[in-house]
Amino acid sequence: MADLPEMLAELQSVADSPKKMLAKYLAQGKKVVGCFPIYTPAELVHAAGMIPMGVWGGQVNPSVAGQYAPIFICSIMRSCLEFGMLGKYKGLSAVIMPILCDSFRGMSGAWRVGVKDIPLIALIQPQNREVDGAREFLAAEYGVVKEKLEEIAGHKISGDAIENSIAIYNSHNATLREFARAANRHLDVITPKIRHAVMKSAHFMEKAEHAAKVKDIVLKLAELPEHKWTGRKVVLTGITAEPGDLLDILAENKIAVVGDDLAQESRQFRTDIPAGQDPLDRLAGQWLSRSACSVVHEKTSARPDLVIKLAKENRADGVIICLMSFCDVEEYEYPLLAKTTAQAGLPSVCIDIDQSTENSGQARTKLQTFVEML
Amino acid sequence: MFTLGIDIGSTACKAVILQDGARVEARAVVPLGTGTSGAGDVLQKVLAVKNRQIEDMERILVTGYGRFTFAGADSQKSELSCHARGVNFLFPSVRTIIDIGGQDIKAMRVNAKGFLENFVMNDKCAAGTGKFLDVMARIINVKVNDLGEIGLKATEEVNISNTCTVFAESEVISKLSAAVRIEDLVAGIHRSVAKRVASLAFRNGIVPEVAMSGGVALNKGVVALLEEEIKRNILVHEDCQLAGALGAAVLAYEELHK
Numbered sequence: 001m002a003d004l005p006e007m008l009a010e011l012q013s014v015a016d017s018p019k020k021m022l023a024k025y026l027a028q029g030k031k032v033v034g035c036f037p038i039y040t041p042a043e044l045v046h047a048a049g050m051i052p053m054g055v056w057g058g059q060v061n062p063s064v065a066g067q068y069a070p071i072f073i074c075s076i077m078r079s080c081l082e083f084g085m086l087g088k089y090k091g092l093s094a095v096i097m098p099i100l101c102d103s104f105r106g107m108s109g110a111w112r113v114g115v116k117d118i119p120l121i122a123l124i125q126p127q128n129r130e131v132d133g134a135r136e137f138l139a140a141e142y143g144v145v146k147e148k149l150e151e152i153a154g155h156k157i158s159g160d161a162i163e164n165s166i167a168i169y170n171s172h173n174a175t176l177r178e179f180a181r182a183a184n185r186h187l188d189v190i191t192p193k194i195r196h197a198v199m200k201s202a203h204f205m206e207k208a209e210h211a212a213k214v215k216d217i218v219l220k221l222a223e224l225p226e227h228k229w230t231g232r233k234v235v236l237t238g239i240t241a242e243p244g245d246l247l248d249i250l251a252e253n254k255i256a257v258v259g260d261d262l263a264q265e266s267r268q269f270r271t272d273i274p275a276g277q278d279p280l281d282r283l284a285g286q287w288l289s290r291s292a293c294s295v296v297h298e299k300t301s302a303r304p305d306l307v308i309k310l311a312k313e314n315r316a317d318g319v320i321i322c323l324m325s326f327c328d329v330e331e332y333e334y335p336l337l338a339k340t341t342a343q344a345g346l347p348s349v350c351i352d353i354d355q356s357t358e359n360s361g362q363a364r365t366k367l368q369t370f371v372e373m374l
Numbered sequence: 375m376f377t378l379g380i381d382i383g384s385t386a387c388k389a390v391i392l393q394d395g396a397r398v399e400a401r402a403v404v405p406l407g408t409g410t411s412g413a414g415d416v417l418q419k420v421l422a423v424k425n426r427q428i429e430d431m432e433r434i435l436v437t438g439y440g441r442f443t444f445a446g447a448d449s450q451k452s453e454l455s456c457h458a459r460g461v462n463f464l465f466p467s468v469r470t471i472i473d474i475g476g477q478d479i480k481a482m483r484v485n486a487k488g489f490l491e492n493f494v495m496n497d498k499c500a501a502g503t504g505k506f507l508d509v510m511a512r513i514i515n516v517k518v519n520d521l522g523e524i525g526l527k528a529t530e531e532v533n534i535s536n537t538c539t540v541f542a543e544s545e546v547i548s549k550l551s552a553a554v555r556i557e558d559l560v561a562g563i564h565r566s567v568a569k570r571v572a573s574l575a576f577r578n579g580i581v582p583e584v585a586m587s588g589g590v591a592l593n594k595g596v597v598a599l600l601e602e603e604i605k606r607n608i609l610v611h612e613d614c615q616l617a618g619a620l621g622a623a624v625l626a627y628e629e630l631h632k
């Protein structure tokens with residue numbers, strides 16, 4: 001087993017350079033299918049013997065995406081389209097896009113027109129999840145996705161293969177949750193940037209491979225004496241907490257991340273696929289079980305309570321709301337989130353997250369002020 | 375004992391020398407921002423007021439956008455913490471502070487001791503900031519410092535519908551082409567700023583009393599319209615522009631007495 005810094009550096013490298021992972025898997029003769037945020041049935045890709053790879057855009061000031069995407073659309077969508085149009089995703093056999101919000105609705109058309117060499121598999125998760133038929137509808141949607149993936153893979157995807165992938169994904173979820181707990185005992189080693197890298201790298205690696213690496217990290221952490229963190233502790237909530245500069249600012253201000261409700265990170269790992277008889281029905285059941293997320297409709301948002309619980313359980317001093325620019329679902333949830341956390345005695349600060357700019361001056365001022373305020 | 379607070383802002387540098395944490399000994403403003411000679415100039419200027427030497431200063435605390443690069447500072451704090459303490463020094467009863475600076479807007483809620491309880495800042499957008507007013511003053515060809523008095527002479531506000539600085543600039547140009555009165559146009563520009571700032575203040579919650587700090591607080595037109603928008607009186611101290619530097623000097627004094 002490698003030493004801990006080496007293990008962490010490897011996952012940092014994966015998170016920083018997903019393109020290298022794409023090249024690696026293609027060189028192994030594997031097909032790779034891109035998975036758009038936030039919830040995609042990646043298990044079906046995995047079951048087909050292909051590699052599901054997260055498509056989360058990146059820091060770029062788009063030049064060509066403007067042909068099809070307005071400037072006031074979610075910056076992840078714009079950067080994904082930009083990278084797609086510029087050929088940065090070349091090698092992907094297809095992309096799966098869940099139409100989870102209005103931005104996705106427009107993006108599906110933009111992708112089809114702008115990125116003709118990478119076919120798009122779109123699917124819709126039912127937002128009214130309490131009605132009869134929601135589960136059956138989604139299982140049928142997943143059935144269509146499965147058929148399209150079978151065409152790409154060149155073979156059928158068996159029920160047993162899906163069951164096997166589901167087991168791997170559930171096990172991976174448990175491993176990442178264990179990592180999050182272990183990280184809190186070693187906040188000197190697991191800096192905000194490293195914590196993010198371990199979580200984010202999951203999107204770009206085959207899940208069993210990633211889980212094995214994270215398990216090794218957890219074992220190595222267990223060998224270290226527990227660290228008593230003297231700085232401030234926060235919980236992050238939002239879609240993503242990027243770029244890395246932002247996480248560096250947290251470290252500079254002696255802020256540790258002790259929990260997150262980020263779509264790119266813990267929201268991916270907190271809801272397991274439930275038990276059941278039919279694998280597609282089980283996958284649909286996972287969507288019906290999801291909660292406390294801005295793209296999941298609930299009569300009353302469970303997110304504020306979840307964030308408060310996360311903060312209290314992990315003794316956080318405050319909450320950083322990472323508000324994705326032009327993400328309407330997140331913008332609508334912000335006032336409730338800020339108000340509810342304040343009522344619970346948890347100070348919060350809102351940081352603007354935008355993939356189209358790397359200027360972090362305002363974030364630096366806000367975070368320094370936040371620490372001075374705590 | 376003297377402590378020195380320097381606020382190196384985006385468009386101006388301000389400095390305050392405080393005696394024993396309680397009395398303002400000297401103040402200075404230089405209309406040059408971070409990255410220029412402004413920081414050095416304001417230091418010399420404030421020391422010259424009472425012919426002091428840098429060695430006379432027990433502690434120097436720097437704030438503002440240039441706070442990380444000023445050589446000779448003993449410590450630095452964010453401008454929000456400093457504005458909060460500075461306004462508390464000037465108006466102890468204030469619980470909500472609205473600061474309109476050169477490139478950002480801040481709404482802060484503070485407790486009786488001037489400690490921040492909550493704050494919001496504008497996003498990466500110049501709408502409603504001092505820069506917005508600078509741009510508009512240039513198009514209209516008036517001094518930015520005169521905007522306040524000009525706007526108060528309006529008889530009918532011209533509606534400026536765009537909040538974006540660049541689009542608002544185009545809109546103002548088109549209004550100028552339509553030969554509207556400058557006073558009415560300036561009032562419309564001030565209304566645009568007031569609406570933008572009010573929405574941010576509402577987002578943070580407004581608890582009386584309310585004060586404004588920062589250079590734009592000197593613009594009586596903006597203050598009057600902002601009072602209308604938030605439906606509350608706004609206190610403005612003659613040293614409002616110096617609130618950040620004053621707060622820095624107060625915090626420097628407190629650091630010496632920790």
